[in-house]
Amino acid sequence: MASSSPRRQELITSLGLPHVVQPSDADETVPADWAPTRIVEALALRKAQAVAQERHVSGEDGIVIGSDTIVVLDGEVLGKPHDEADAERMLTSLQGRSHEVYTGVALVRAADGRQEVSHRVTTVHMTAWTQEQIRRYIATGEPMDKAGSYAIQGIGATLVTGIEGCYFNVVGLPLSLLTDMLKMFDIIIP
Numbered sequence: 485m486a487s488s489s490p491r492r493q494e495l496i497t498s499l500g501l502p503h504v505v506q507p508s509d510a511d512e513t514v515p516a517d518w519a520p521t522r523i524v525e526a527l528a529l530r531k532a533q534a535v536a537q538e539r540h541v542s543g544e545d546g547i548v549i550g551s552d553t554i555v556v557l558d559g560e561v562l563g564k565p566h567d568e569a570d571a572e573r574m575l576t577s578l579q580g581r582s583h584e585v586y587t588g589v590a591l592v593r594a595a596d597g598r599q600e601v602s603h604r605v606t607t608v609h610m611t612a613w614t615q616e617q618i619r620r621y622i623a624t625g626e627p628m629d630k631a632g633s634y635a636i637q638g639i640g641a642t643l644v645t646g647i648e649g650c651y652f653n654v655v656g657l658p659l660s661l662l663t664d665m666l667k668m669f670d671i672i673i674p
């Protein structure tokens with residue numbers, strides 16, 4: 485698992501999949517004109533490839549999983565907030581509206597570099613919040629390491645009135661997509 489995200493680690497663990505955590509230090513900058521699908525697939529692949537390469541060099545095999553999540557509102561890509569003011573700007577623009585969450589998933593086999601890449605999109609509908617609610621939410625600290633500055637699996641759930649698509653995609657790892665992709669490497673769950 486090429487990830488430092490505790491949420492992704494919990495989700496992998498919930499599948500009963502034996503794994504090790506080996507976060508990647510891949511560069512996450514992309515050209516400003518890239519479309520959301522291209523961004524999440526390329527970053528998921530960079531993360532998985534970086535760790536697969538390290539394992540290959542040290543003679544270890546394994547299927548390396550990389551993933552990347554972004555929030556997209558009116559074509560604007562929202563990643564993780566730089567600071568509290570950035571989180572407030574994002575939450576002010578997201579509240580009372582609907583947006584898309586994109587997660588890219590990449591699997592790379594360390595032994596031979598074989599790779600599979602895909603993504604999922606989930607639409608998230610949000611209720612309206614006052615500026616005071618947004619500030620209180622930011623003060624909890626929850627938004628600071630999350631794309632779009634909210635966590636559907638935490639207090640951010642109270643912002644969400646409904647979703648269309650995979651819930652786990654919003655949390656950062658679409659499990660049904662992942663298991664479909666693992667089948668291509670003969671890893672069958674359940």
Ligand SMILES: Cc1cn([C@H]2C[C@H](O)[C@@H](COP(=O)(O)OP(=O)(O)OP(=O)(O)O)O2)c(=O)[nH]c1=O
Nearest residue numbers: 487488489552553630631634635636654655656
């Ligand atoms: C929208 C949303 C995002 N997130 C998280 C998932 C990701 O961890 C994070 C987006 O940042 P990412 O850059 O996708 O991932 P990361 O830096 O946390 O971890 P790594 O690159 O090491 O795998 O936002 C939630 O936990 N809940 C949510 O509701």
